[in-house]
Amino acid sequence: MRVSLVLSFVAALALGQERFEVAGWVDSFDFSRAKVDGQFHYDLETTEGSIRVLDHVLETGTNTVLWRNCGGATMRYGSLEDSHHQDAPKDKRRLPDNRDISGWLRLGDTDPDMLGYIIGVCHERGLRGGVHWPFEENHWSSWTYGGWNLDHPQYWVRDSVGTPWCGRSSFSYPAVLEHKMRLLDELVERGMDTLFIDTWRSGGWGPAWEYVPPVVDAWRAKTGQEPPTNPRDPAWCRHVAGYTTAFFRAVRQRLDAAGRPTRLYVGVSRPDPANEADEPLIQRGVDWRELVREGIVDTLVVNIAVWDAKRPFESTQEYYAAMRAAVGPDCRLLCPVRAYDYDGGGMPSYAKATGLKQDEIAVRLTKLAWECGADGISLECVDHDNYRPDTRRAMAELVNGPCRMAKQAE
Amino acid sequence: MWWPDILERKRTVGRMTGWLVLAALTAAGQGAQLTQGPGADTEAAWSPDGQRIVFQREQNGEADLVVLDLGTGREQPLVTGPGDARYPAWSPDGQSVVYSFGHITTTAHQGIPNGYNLFSVPATGGEPRRLTSGQVRDYTPVFSPDGKEVFFATTRELSQNDAALAALNLATGEIRSLVRFGGTNMGAVSPTFSPDGRFFACAVETSLRANWRIVIGRCAAPAVRATASPDGAAMYAPRWSPDGAMLACTGYRVGDPGWGIYLLRLADGAMARLDTGPGNARSPNWSPDGKELVYEGNGTGSYRLYRLAVGQPVFGPAPEVVPVEPANPCLNLDFAATKDGQIPDRSGHGHPAAISGTLPVSPDGGIQCGEGYAQVAGHPDFAFGLGAFYVRAEVFLEQHPKRLQLVVVGDYPEHHLGWQIFINAEGRPFFNSRTPDGTFVGASTGKPLPTGKRVTLIGVRDAKGEVSLLVDGVLASSRGTGATMAYGTPTQIRVGSQFSGSDRFTGRIYRLEVGRGVPEERRQSMLTVAEVLGQ
Incomplete structure (x- = not known):
């Protein structure tokens, strides 16, 4: 069996096939409270703790590890460009993260540079090591805002009646884009080979908050009319998407100029191949079709799939196949095998619909992704034991066995 | 109490630095x-x-x-x-x-x-x-x-x-x-x-x-x-x-x-x-x-x-003081007078509620929810636009629900869950409105509602987009802002369940009032600077 696997692996390489990718998203912060034998198991502020996280993640068969650059919104390296919530007492405009212990982590320290260190470990182990960069590089609450944003109110986003949102900046301002590029440079310096920008984690931003002068003026110039007050108007969302596309384009160019190949992944929730005015466009102002068409992204990551609880796996199979066709041959595709279930659609929802156990669901979804010609799967997010031991074992066997190499899309 | 045991003391230095040319x-x-x-x-x-x-x-x-x-x-x-x-x-x-x-x-x-x-x-x-x-x-x-x-x-x-x-x-x-x-x-x-x-x-x-x-x-x-x-x-x-x-x-x-x-x-x-x-x-x-x-x-x-x-700073014009619009009910259901499957409206606007299923009237004048719901037809009276509105509900809970239950929901074309009063699975009451793109903006108390007694809940979305909830006249701890959805004419107002009939309330409702403006109970906490300073 082992010999045949090796032979098939060599044959696959000869055919130019890639390893079926298992991209584990890791927010180290989510390990901070995990206990083993009654003791906290992962001291995230140490290299040893990070290695423990990595070892746990790898039990799922993960071969691309996407480390959140701001775990729990705590920057995991000493950024010269920005700061995050560990400095809540230092910046009185930032409300603190009061969760137990979490707020006191010293991950912003430069020694060790936790992000650079752990990416290096991934590379030493022959893994892809990348960064999971939430859109706007922060997560949700006010304690996650980047310090740069807080100090540049003139670039804050605004709603349709002109009220600014403290701490959120618009991509339409060149100064904001330049700031993002400087942040990107810092991530590149940490050795990542993959950058995954997750547009679901936008901190609640969307086209409803892009009524800023550059965007509004451009709308007026284009249409001769005032912008629609309904921020879900598809034409307005498409207009806003022009700015997010420009951001991704700038990221692509910056990565290309970095002197080494770095893959750019973009994650979208519930992309709908049959409806251009889909959730990514309406809720996040992200036109994934354009990103694929222009070749800006190497890989489209489906954060949440669209499926029918009455025929869960059949509809998922149809959806994965439809996404494979919609993305086309020039862009890689990762399909979700999610332990998370916010907004529905993850394995808990499949369990509810099918009565199956998690390991059974994970295997079914992984096989569906593989069979439809996806380049891999994405695991959102691998926390301590949320992919249960049986699941981790079953997934690892599958992706190191029958699904080791990506199937060529037909 | 003092703590003389300073863990991390700072060295205090009296060293003078060189004189700097500063000004x-x-x-x-x-x-x-x-x-x-x-x-x-x-x-x-x-x-x-x-x-x-x-x-x-x-x-x-x-x-x-x-x-x-x-x-x-x-x-x-x-x-x-x-x-x-x-x-x-x-x-x-x-x-x-x-x-x-x-x-x-x-x-x-x-x-x-x-x-x-x-x-x-x-x-x-x-x-x-x-x-x-x-x-x-x-x-x-x-x-x-x-x-x-x-x-x-x-x-x-x-x-x-x-x-x-x-x-x-x-x-x-x-x-x-x-x-x-x-x-x-x-x-x-x-x-x-x-x-x-x-x-x-x-x-x-x-x-x-x-x-x-x-x-x-x-x-x-x-x-x-x-x-x-x-x-x-x-x-x-x-x-x-x-x-x-x-x-x-x-x-x-x-x-x-x-x-x-x-x-x-x-x-x-x-x-x-x-x-x-x-x-x-x-x-x-x-x-x-x-x-x-x-x-x-x-x-x-x-x-x-x-x-x-500071000199003589040039002040801009003083902002216009916009008086808070007083409450003006456009729906006031009289549950005790329920008859022939209809709950009459005492607001004078003529919006009776039609009962589906059964909502028996309790001896003390409330309706026992759980086996049905009541529906008020959509009407421009409830098209609050960007203005202030409120929902007042007097409820009784025998025990806390095990899952979320809807007391009342305003179902609008803009959003099915346009505004709601609900009790969550922890027994905490919520009132919520929406941002222009439909995002939930809610207010809640930090603790469950008391059981075994009548409680008055008042939810308010004011003209600034702030959402608040009062429980027996006391302002809830958690409030939200940015609820500036412009409400048109609703599809319906549903009492006792979600807009679709699910998530039914299992307690009793004694009063339900919906109206424009801000009730007095909330206005009392919306003080002006002059009022605080006693000027």
Whole structure:
């Protein structure tokens, strides 16, 4: 069996096939409270703790590890460009993260540079090591805002009646884009080979908050009319998407100029191949079709799939196949095998619909992704034991066995 | 109670630094530069005698305290060494400086003995004395005018990404709570006192998308407070002027090039933005005679301190005071008079509710929900647009539900869940409205509703987009902002279930009133600055 696997692996390489990718998203912060034998198991502020996280993640068969650059919104390296919530007492405009212990982590320290260190470990182990960069590089609450944003109110986003949102900046301002590029440079310096920008984690931003002068003026110039007050108007969302596309384009160019190949992944929730005015466009102002068409992204990551609880796996199979066709041959595709279930659609929802156990669901979804010609799967997010031991074992066997190499899309 | 065992003491250094050439006047009307770093110089406070300024100097992520002698231009380090000393404030007699200090040398799992706590140090240098302790964040302290208390921001007993205001009694060591919201993304920081010590002001943030605003309150009754800064502006770090007439603060209004120094006149709410030249200007602090301000600006690239004569600031027009629209019901269901499957409407607008299923009337005049629901047909009377509206429901719970239950929902074409009153699986009541793109904006109490008694819930979306909930007349701890959905004519108002008939309420409803405007119970907590100041 082992010999045949090796032979098939060599044959696959000869055919130019890639390893079926298992991209584990890791927010180290989510390990901070995990206990083993009654003791906290992962001291995230140490290299040893990070290695423990990595070892746990790898039990799922993960071969691309996407480390959140701001775990729990705590920057995991000493950024010269920005700061995050560990400095809540230092910046009185930032409300603190009061969760137990979490707020006191010293991950912003430069020694060790936790992000650079752990990416290096991934590379030493022959893994892809990348960064999971939430859109706007922060997560949700006010304690996650980047310090740069807080100090540049003139670039804050605004709603349709002109009220600014403290701490959120618009991509339409060149100064904001330049700031993002400087942040990107810092991530590149940490050795990542993959950058995954997750547009679901936008901190609640969307086209409803892009009524800023550059965007509004451009709308007026284009249409001769005032912008629609309904921020879900598809034409307005498409207009806003022009700015997010420009951001991704700038990221692509910056990565290309970095002197080494770095893959750019973009994650979208519930992309709908049959409806251009889909959730990514309406809720996040992200036109994934354009990103694929222009070749800006190497890989489209489906954060949440669209499926029918009455025929869960059949509809998922149809959806994965439809996404494979919609993305086309020039862009890689990762399909979700999610332990998370916010907004529905993850394995808990499949369990509810099918009565199956998690390991059974994970295997079914992984096989569906593989069979439809996806380049891999994405695991959102691998926390301590949320992919249960049986699941981790079953997934690892599958992706190191029958699904080791990506199937060529037909 | 005092804590003499200072874990991480700062070395107090009396070493005089070399005299620096500091006062470089810039363009007319702009501040004169006082410091030149290195690092970032911020959070300046003027001594009571007007001769010195204490500030924090930040390098490599940590901060020291420095005293600047305005007569000689000499800087004298006050608190130095490893760790982070911030937010210095003078005692009224000028003899000591209180500040926040933290030095975390261990990882979280290795154990952290203390967080950011308050210390005081003699203004001429010496041993710091610990004032507070604990793995919390105590910051932005300020002495009361009589020197007996220190007001400060703290995370004590909080767990939801919030900050509260507390007061430390320097004689007893006791700490009392002043302003506490107890909700996620809600906080009060940077307190300041009126010269007579009767009032305080602070910066407040009340939800995820809210901007910092300036709130004033009565020291003797901190719950009596009002917002002093205008809607749509972001303002923080208030400092009361020595004559008591205005607040200086850091502010941003749409169209500004960045953060600036604003004066806020308390008598009428008029504002003046001072000319501080290019770059941000932040954290103003008054000279004792009230003629000058010291602030931090980054016009040169890094934050430095500047002093600026206030002169005769040009105030803009006073904002128009828009009276709060009183409640005007357009639906008032009389459950006791239910007959032939209809619940009559006593509001005079003629919107009876039709019952589907069964909703038996209890002996004491309520309807027992669970086996049906009532439906009010959509009507332009309920098209609230951007205006204020409210929902009042008197309910009775025998026991807490095991899953979410809907008391009433306004079902609109804009959003099926346009507004709702519901009880969640923990028994906590919620009222919610929506942002223009349909995002939930809710208000709730921090604890479950009492069972076995009638409780009146009042949900309000006011004309500014703030959502609030009152339980038996008491304002709930958690509120939201940004609920500016424009409501057209609803499809229906559904009583006793979700719009689709699911998530049925299993308690009793005695009263349901929906209307425009703001009920008196809520208006009582929407005070003006003049009302708080007793003017």
